[in-house]
Amino acid sequence: MRVIQSVYGFAGVLGLILAGGFTVSAQDVPDVGPHPPQPMRAMESHIGNVTGHAKDGKMNFRRYCAGCHGDLGDGNGENAQWIDPKPRDFTIATFKCRSTPTGTLPTDQDLYNSIGRGFTNSNMPIWNTFSPQQRADLVAYIKTFSARWEKEKAGDVIKIPPEPPVTLESIAHGKALFTKLECWKCHGPQGKGDGPSASTLTDSKDQPIRPYNFADGRDDSRFKCGSTNQDIYKIFMTGVDGTPMPSFADVIQPNDAWDLVHFLRTLQIHRHSKENEVLAAAHGVIPPYVEKQENNPAPAAQPENKPPSSGGH
């Protein structure tokens, strides 16, 4: 009887193990073998009065883009291994340059602009030789790589208030914010991209990434997502998704962001700008920022985590 019980017991345990094993196996084993080709999503893009069609963008994607972004849009083209930073993976639909809040999809116009603008300090050229139709078709085709575009809508475009005048005070406030928000930890005290955290930064795919070096900026300098003050403002407020650059939309007020823009322009010491003119008129010295009396009766001191110095050199 004991033997029978032992046999039943053993069989039960074995059954459980095998059942569990099969369950685990069924969960772990990938769906191997060839898959039938997926039909292309009938995606469209809308840029002004131009409508882009994915099917019309496919050939140009293959001709111009697939070498880096891959035929599947996964950022694994044959050149990807040689490129730094790595090409965008369209299958996860995370985009750096948007006019929409962080975490949301960009507008078609954002993607359209990115293609035509290119990305400075990367291998992404300025594809402004395309016609508007060709670019719109490419935007539509890029959207076929991720199902997010079928499930979600693009985020709401952020509002950019008019830029206030550049003043020494706004630059000083921007400098205080640069310190307070710890921008210098990545971008460096002089904006050279050499902050203490710079060497540790990685993007969302664990690829090393470098913070922007403001100090190299010349008259023809560009940022990743544009070249105007409005573009810099937008970068603060939307963040650069997929990178360590966060959105500050919940942290700073619009006027604060403009002050930060004005200060950052002074870090571009070789660039002719209104900000540098204002700074030059002050003999290159940014005074300590003092909170306005009505906002804060106590004079604002420099933040505790003050870097060695920043700007105005």
Place this chain on the structure above:
Amino acid sequence: MRVWAQSRLVQKLLRGTSATIAVFTLVLFVASTSQPASAFPAFARKYGLRCSACHESWPMLNYFGQKFKDNGYQLMNDRDAPIWQNPGYWPVAFRFTPFWSRESTNKVQVDTGEGTSGLQRITTTGFNYGGLDILSGGTLEKNISFLFVPSSDELGAFHFESANVRFNNLLHSPWLNVKVGKFELDSFISEKRTLTLSGAGGGYQLFHFVPVGDGNIFAQLGDNQLGVEWMGHSMDDRTRISAAVFSSTDGNPDVGYGQNSYSAFFAASHAFSAGKLGVQRIGGYALIGQAATSFLTQNGGDPIPGSGTGNKSFSRVGFEALFYLGPKLDVQVFTQHGSDNAWFGACYGDVFDTGCNNTDGVLPDGARNPTWNGAFVETHFVWNPQFTIIQRSEWVRMSQQAFADTPSNLGNIDTYVFGYRYNPFMTSRAGFAFHNEFSWFRQRGGAPDGTDLSTNSLMAGFDFVF
């Protein structure tokens, strides 16, 4: 080497020496398979872009490739300077073309017996290869670029097809670019980048046309020239404009026959979007210049280099256009009105050709400026970036002969080309194409007996660059 060899051969052919005719098509074909200043995998390697990013079908540039060239081989993404490259990067590429061909000429003068001769068709088949092009180019520093192209004929005799340095975006303006050295003239329809390779149809006749009996050897549109060029373009390259001044030596250094005289080339074009059809480009060009028509001689008739006198003028003007009819079909149109001074038309100027080298300094009675008109239409059907079907029809018509009693159609040319080009793979490391082409060429009055000369070529080969 191809272009110069072709222009010389064409001239000799037109003067009707049977020996030259006999080898015309074969030699012309061999020479024409060398296409210097073409596709450049070194750029693709540098930037990690496929050939198709810059080439409609290599070596023909698309708009992006044209902009890259106009920017001085720069993408303008702040990674153009060599300092950004892996130290092991070497900006050099090689192009070579082995092929089989069949060449046939309808009327070649052959010996038929003692002291007699007749005309006969000669057909030649066989394996061959073109010359070698060594392409080196890129940036020396941001906004300073260079192009250096040693090129050999099929026997290994080298010359420098291109050797120039370019200063780009001076004063931070894309409208201010200056190139110095030996360079291709700035026609956006480029013979150096033509998709045709065969003997009778590889080159553009209008880029080298010289009327029968004309001695103007000094400035051919299709030959790279020695001089200086200013070029400007809009940021998106939609508008392009250039002006070049160069010695009237047809790009040959250390020759005296064209020194002390200069030519100039002007080009302008504008591209515009036509909705679903694509981006269209239209433009015009003008080559005007002057060159010597007589020389002092020594040793009983040898021209003394640099002693040219009696500068006379010549011009080549026309329109060019590139029309896209949707994503897969484009049409190039090129026109020309050419004119040479009567002295050239009376066979003055060509110091090399003893068969057509007037030196007595007297303009024959009734001599007048030879003029002509011509055009070609070249169509590309890009089935996909790897497979392109090519067709070209070209016509040259004399509108005025140098002498009134010359048959009005003498020297008129018709050329038709049809072929395809297939790239089995497409990467940023090398270009490899299977090329198959048939071409037919006819020149009125070009045969030794004064009747029409026609040749045809069939070629199949592998064109590769790495």
